[in-house]
Amino acid sequence: METERSSCKSRIEDHPILDFPARKEVTFTWEGQELRGYEGEPIAAALHAAGIKVLHTSHKSKRPRGFFCAIGNCSSCLVVVNGVPNVRACTEKLREGMRVQRQEGTGPAPRSRE
Amino acid sequence: MAVRTTELVIIGAGPAGICAALEAASHGVKTTLVDRGEELGGQLIKQTHKFFGWHKKSAGTRGVLIAKKLAEEVLNNENITLLNSTEALGYYDDGTLLVETPRGIDRVLGDRLIVATGASERMLLFPGNDLPGVYGAGAVQTLMNVHGVRPGDSVLMIGSGNIGLIVSYQLLQAGVRVAAVVEAMPTIGGYAVHASKIRRLGVPIMTRHTIKEAYGKEQVEGAVIWELDENWNGIPGTEKDLEVDVVCLAIGLTPLAELLWQCGAEMAYIPELGGFVPLYDETMETTRKGVFVAGDVAGIEEASTAMAAGRMAGLSAARSLGKVSDLDYSRLRNEIAGELEGLRSGPASAKILSGIAKMRAMLQSVKEAAAVSEAEPANQPANQPADQPANRPAKQAASEPAEAGDLPKAGARDSEAQGNNGSKSEEAVGA
Ligand SMILES: Cc1cc2nc3c(=O)[nH]c(=O)nc-3n(C[C@H](O)[C@H](O)[C@H](O)COP(=O)(O)OP(=O)(O)OC[C@H]3O[C@@H](n4cnc5c(N)ncnc54)[C@H](O)[C@@H]3O)c2cc1C
Numbered sequence: 001m002e003t004e005r006s007s008c009k010s011r012i013e014d015h016p017i018l019d020f021p022a023r024k025e026v027t028f029t030w031e032g033q034e035l036r037g038y039e040g041e042p043i044a045a046a047l048h049a050a051g052i053k054v055l056h057t058s059h060k061s062k063r064p065r066g067f068f069c070a071i072g073n074c075s076s077c078l079v080v081v082n083g084v085p086n087v088r089a090c091t092e093k094l095r096e097g098m099r100v101q102r103q104e105g106t107g108p109a110p111r112s113r114e
Numbered sequence: 115m116a117v118r119t120t121e122l123v124i125i126g127a128g129p130a131g132i133c134a135a136l137e138a139a140s141h142g143v144k145t146t147l148v149d150r151g152e153e154l155g156g157q158l159i160k161q162t163h164k165f166f167g168w169h170k171k172s173a174g175t176r177g178v179l180i181a182k183k184l185a186e187e188v189l190n191n192e193n194i195t196l197l198n199s200t201e202a203l204g205y206y207d208d209g210t211l212l213v214e215t216p217r218g219i220d221r222v223l224g225d226r227l228i229v230a231t232g233a234s235e236r237m238l239l240f241p242g243n244d245l246p247g248v249y250g251a252g253a254v255q256t257l258m259n260v261h262g263v264r265p266g267d268s269v270l271m272i273g274s275g276n277i278g279l280i281v282s283y284q285l286l287q288a289g290v291r292v293a294a295v296v297e298a299m300p301t302i303g304g305y306a307v308h309a310s311k312i313r314r315l316g317v318p319i320m321t322r323h324t325i326k327e328a329y330g331k332e333q334v335e336g337a338v339i340w341e342l343d344e345n346w347n348g349i350p351g352t353e354k355d356l357e358v359d360v361v362c363l364a365i366g367l368t369p370l371a372e373l374l375w376q377c378g379a380e381m382a383y384i385p386e387l388g389g390f391v392p393l394y395d396e397t398m399e400t401t402r403k404g405v406f407v408a409g410d411v412a413g414i415e416e417a418s419t420a421m422a423a424g425r426m427a428g429l430s431a432a433r434s435l436g437k438v439s440d441l442d443y444s445r446l447r448n449e450i451a452g453e454l455e456g457l458r459s460g461p462a463s464a465k466i467l468s469g470i471a472k473m474r475a476m477l478q479s480v481k482e483a484a485a486v487s488e489a490e491p492a493n494q495p496a497n498q499p500a501d502q503p504a505n506r507p508a509k510q511a512a513s514e515p516a517e518a519g520d521l522p523k524a525g526a527r528d529s530e531a532q533g534n535n536g537s538k539s540e541e542a543v544g545a
């Protein structure tokens with residue numbers, strides 16, 4: 001099992017109180033671009049660590065939306081995962097090979113299994 | 115759709131829900147504990163600081179460690195079934211609780227229900243409040259303390275209550291700059307120890323200041339703050355532009371009570387308790403029979419009181435299931451009531467106590483109104499069966515006429531807080 005540390009500057013490596021154990025790195029895509037994150041962390045955490053904050057655009061005025069509550073309360077962080085829209089990036093766990101896309105408004109109509 | 119039957123269902127595995135479960139289970143009640151999170155502990159799992167307000171064994175223990183200990187007790191208890199990563203969706207009149215598990219939607223049938231869902235953050239109105247980079251304090255804590263990711267490089271903190279001060283300190287510990295803490299009130303809201311810790315590290319705490327706007331093309335690139343006059347209006351000419359990529363909102367919590375509205379418990383707006391709260395009696399039972407509450411959802415307070423109130427709710431539920439003898443019940447009830455009284459004896463608890471007193475007066479008038487209309491069944495609307503007096507809207511009880519079944523929008527009715535809330539501009543994020 002790989003247990004590398006990400007070199008991303010947003011990742012906290014040294015903390016006076018908390019330990020963040022090394023986790024398994026996985027590869028996923030954001031808007032077609034390949035990124036790495038830790039298996040099982042929320043998609044939003046992996047994206048944030050990669051500097052990606054705009055996850056969604058609003059229905060009416062297409063304003064950018066990012067995550068806000070981080071616990072699945074507010075629906076500000078909706079993304080499309082493997083073609084399925086309305087997935088909350090703050091609670092959905094990252095898995096190897098996930099295809100994650102920014103959701104425009106309501107997102108595409110869900111298809112049968114892609 | 116799987117169906118699970120149990121004697122008691124508890125929604126929320128924060129300190130209140132866990133202590134309710136442990137107490138009920140100690141009397142032999144088969145208990146199912148539901149939490150949408152993966153880890154047990156609610157707010158505690160994000161709290162790296164040493165806890166205040168603990169008169170007994172936990173004084174000075176870090177929140178994360180309290181959570182660990184409680185979680186172990188739950189996992190080792192054979193009367194408690196844990197459903198984590200499971201969200202409660204709705205509670206029906208026949209006692210069905212619908213839950214969404216990672217595998218799909220299930221039904222949980224319990225004889226009693228305890229709602230211990232905690233609180234959610236208040237929103238603040240200002241231009242640009244919907245930009246990515248404007249985060250609730252809880253979100254900043256989750257990202258940083260649970261997932262180990264810094265929320266940004268430089269943060270403007272709104273609010274100097276204990277949460278604003280503690281999260282500022284945690285940001286500094288994680289290596290993030292805190293440009294300033296602004297506070298609309300003339301004095302700092304939180305404890306002096308927390309304020310001086312961050313001041314020593316060079317963070318200015320600016321009272322009588324608030325945010326004027328956050329700006330940026332796709333995400334926060336900066337924020338403007340300004341000074342407030344006695345009427346809470348911004349003073350032109352006092353603006354300061356701060357280069358920040360995160361605006362963190364720490365302007366208070368409000369009970370996460372949607373399930374209680376939905377299940378028809380009588381609610382009332384009580385600012386001292388943080389917003390709309392359920393009316394509940396000394397045993398923690400709401401006006402919907404068999405539905406109990408505990409913790410922040412019943413009024414924003416602390417983990418120590420949430421734990422004691424949780425025990426009380428667990429005891430009451432066990433008692434109403436016939437699992438506790440009279441003798442044990444009165445002994446335990448007095449013990450827990452005494453503990454709560456002790457925890458609320460400080461000057462900081464005056465507000466909570468007055469809120470609870472108000473709430474109890476409202477409960478009393480709801481009960482009286484129910485008794486009157488029960489005596490005169492002719493006055494009853496045809497669709498309200500006489501055996502469900504609690505579900506009728508109590509006109510004289512609520513400070514605003516609340517329509518039954520009308521779900522609250524996040525903070526939308528909080529007229530008290532100087533416009534300090536409302537929903538994210540244009541599209542309500544909380545609704
Ligand atoms: C920054 C900060 C610092 C604090 N410091 C202190 C301190 O030093 N001392 C102190 O005593 N207190 C402190 N507190 C307050 C304390 O954390 C809370 O009062 C306490 O956690 C409330 O407990 P609770 O069980 O009511 O709610 P919570 O801890 O909020 O737990 C509620 C649980 O319910 C779950 N839930 C909600 N809705 C659903 C649903 N529909 N389905 C399933 N699960 C659901 C949530 O996931 C959560 O786990 C602090 C709070 C904060 C934010």
Ligand code: FES
Binds near residue numbers: 074
């Ligand atoms: S950030 Fe609120 S639901 Fe994801």
